[in-house]
Amino acid sequence: MVNTACSGIIYGLRRSVRKMILRSMVPMRIYTLTTGILLTLVLARLVLVIATQTIRLIMLLIWILR
Known part of the structure; x- marks a missing residue:
């Protein structure tokens, strides 16, 4: 019983x-994209x-060397 509660x-x-990571990943992706x-x-x-x-x-050199 305790084991199932702990696992839950x-x-x-x-x-x-995982939800937090996903939520923080989106702004991070946007941030990295913008940077x-x-x-x-x-x-x-x-x-x-x-x-x-x-x-x-180069133009100046060509003009001088002409």
Whole structure:
């Protein structure tokens, strides 16, 4: 009798813990997605800036060497 009660309590706790984890997982996923998107945007901006600067340098070099 005590064993079944304990197992029932443990089962209930496990279910509630699982629910809590699932609930916390959704915001975490959203958070990671937003941070990932932001990081990607920042990296894209950096790459664009570096690319434009290098293109300008190459154009300048070509213009000087002509």
